[in-house]
Amino acid sequence: MSLISVNHLTFYYEGSPDYIFEDVSFQVDTDWRLGFIGRNGRGKTTFLKLLMGEYEYRGSIASEESFxxxxxxxxxxxxxxxxxxxxxxxxxxxxxxxxxxTLLHVDADVLYRAFSTLSNGERTKVMLAVLFSRDNQFLLIDEPTNHLDQEGRESVREYLKGKKGFILVSHDRDFLDQCVDHVLVINKTDIEVYKGNFSVWWEQKQRKDAWEQAENERLKRDIKRLESSARVKEQWADDLEARKIGKKAAAEAKRKGITLTGRRPLIGEKSRKMQRRRKNLEHRQERALEEKEGLLKNLETAEDLKLYPLRHHREVLARLSGVQVYYTLPDQSLPAADVCPAARLEGALEPKENRKVLPAVGFEIRNGECVVLRGRNGCGKSSILKAVLQAAQEKNAAGTAEAGEKTDRAQDEQKLCWEGTIETAGGLRISYVPQDTGHLKGSLADYAEGYGLELPLFLALLRKLDFGREQFEKNMEDYSGGQKKKVLIARSLCEQAHLYIWDEPLNFIDVFSRMQIEELLLKYRPAMLLVEHDKAFTDRIGTKIIEMGEKT
Incomplete structure (x- = not known):
């Protein structure tokens, strides 16, 4: 057992006016399974890079372990x-x-495959296996669950439960609950260490925040009462002073700050007592203000988000019957039978007659429903989302789902096709959030203009999602992964739509914002078609769960 000691750590990026860390000190044990929590942009990945020695900083980081x-x-x-x-x-x-x-249930044959052929889940497991096979290393694990399906998350979760000596950055509450025994939190003003998992920390935080808010309200009332009493005592003292020496002399002495004593000892003594009481009240007021100032420094406020869903006159917005999805190549010189396997393209091209066919999918999306697609990576979830989007576009040539066309057609070289039927309501307006954020470049103002958004509303939503005003001046390519996802979600929230189609919207997004988005969707209950691997999130907002079939 050894310690990682951080003392008076101060760091900021060159050219930035704000500190990422300022005079931060804490200690963690290298035997702990440590969850690392904080809002997007607070410096979680930066801190891991500091431990790796990639940046210069003031203060000290001491450890006998290598990272x-x-x-x-x-x-x-x-x-x-x-x-x-x-x-x-x-x-x-x-x-x-x-x-x-073996512990990760991965066949050793994977070692002889090209890295490019590995799926996201295989890459995560291989990297973890490599790092944990090394002795005397303290692991800094940065968001391992992104792009992992539920089965992959469960496999990695069970693996990490049997390990110790790591820092884990994750925003998946269920995953953190199972994997960690301590929590390191980057607050607004400091860094704190708690014993227990995410739920233990969250319960403690809620209790502390509630107590501080109640104490803050009590102190506000006390300060108001003390101010009123001080004013009364001051008036009494002035009246007594005036009776002793006369109103004109008292007023002049008060103006010049002179204390007059002498005549009429009894009245003078009363005046002095009143003055002492007033001073005592002022001191109590100052102490109350100091106490109040120490409260709520780390309160994570989350303003209510707003959504503008439309209600279609038809109850059923989309109906899928016996749908199997595949892609055809755009090159017209190739035979029409040359197609890609269904769902995400992870392997070589196969002729249609030889391709692996996924089990047919069928379901309805109704007004007010949140339909969640679940299943292993590669089983066609994202392709089903795109198929519904494309079917609506083809039925309504006016382009009611422009967001999907801009993000998908530009990056998919293959044409999406399906067997079976997809019926969509006429005039259906869809707002689409894709997985990929690679297309986000340039300024927020240009992005908003390109999508016809009201810029003040768009920026206001980003502010509520914890964007600092300084972020508005940056280009989007300089944003963190979580901030880019928030741009996509804020854009979708600005769009009035009958149906919201979101494809893994929460990758990289911090826990606080996830809960904020949960509350929004529970309040407005828009019609949604959703792919998301955060089980805590989908269990709360999903009204219908569709388990997608395995590859056969």
Whole structure:
């Protein structure tokens, strides 16, 4: 057992007027399974990079352990996994690596595959196996659940439950609850360490916030009462002084700050007592103000978001019957039978007659329903979302789902096709949030103009999602992953639509904003078609769960 000691840590990015960390001190044990929590942009990844020695800082970080960072960079994606491991970690031990792969239920044959052929889940598991196979390393695990399906999350969760000695950055509440025994929180003004998992910390925080808010209200009332009493006592003292020496002399003495004593001792004594009482009241008022100032510094306020859903005159907005999705190549010189496998394209192209067909999908989306698609990565969830979007576009040539066309047609070289039927209501307006944020470039103002958004409303929603005003001046390519996702969600919230189609909207988004979005959707109950792997989120807002079939 050893400690990581952080003392008087101060860091800011060159050219930025704001500190990321200012005079921060704390200690953590290297045997802990430590969850790392904080809003987007607070500096979680920056702190991990500081531990790795990538930035210069003031203060000190002391530890006997060495640090390893997940995910590590793979420069040659076409090389095999084993070649990558040998290049990055020449001192690795093969048997230990195989042991960790087995614990993650990954076949050792994966070591001889090109890194580029691995799915997101396989890459996550391989990287974790590599890092945990090394001795005397304290792991810095940065958001391992992004893009992992529910099965992948459960596998990684069970694996991490059997480990110790790591910092885990994650915004998935269920995942954190199962994996960590301590929590490190970046607050507004400091960093705190708590014993317990996410739920234990959250309960303690809610109790502390509630007490501070109640105490703040009590002190406000006390301060108001003390101010009133002080004014009364001051008036009494002035009246007594005036009776002793005359009103004109008293007024002049008060103006000049002179205390007059002498004549009429009895009245003078009363006046002095009143003055002392007034001073005591002022001191009590000052103490109350100091106490009040120490409260609510770390209160995470989340203003209510607003949504502008439309209600379609038809109750059923979309109906899918026996739908199987696949992609055709755009090159017209190729035979029409040349197609890609259904759902996400992860393998080689296959002729249609040989392609693997997914089980047919069928469901309805009604007004006020939130339909959640669940299933393994590659089972066609995102493709079903795009198929519904495309069907609505084709039925309504006016382009009621422009967001989807801008984000998907530009990046998918294949044409999306399906067998079966997708019926959509006429004139259906759809707001679409894609998984990918790579298209976000340039200023927020240009982005808002491109989508016909009211800029003040768009910026107001971003402010409520914890964007600082300084972020408005930056280009979107400089945003964190969570901030980019918030741009997409804020844009969708600005759009009046009958149906909201969101594809993994919460990747990278902090816990506080996730709960804020939950409350919004529970309040307005828009019609939604959703893919999201945060089980706590979907369990609360989902009204219909569709389990997508396996590949066959």
């Amino acid at each position: 390893d960072y997940f995910p590590f960079e793979v420069k040659n994606m076409e090389g095999t996994v084993l070649e990558t491991v040998e290049e990055l970690y020449p001192d690795y031990e093969f048997w230990k690596l195989c042991r960790e792969l």
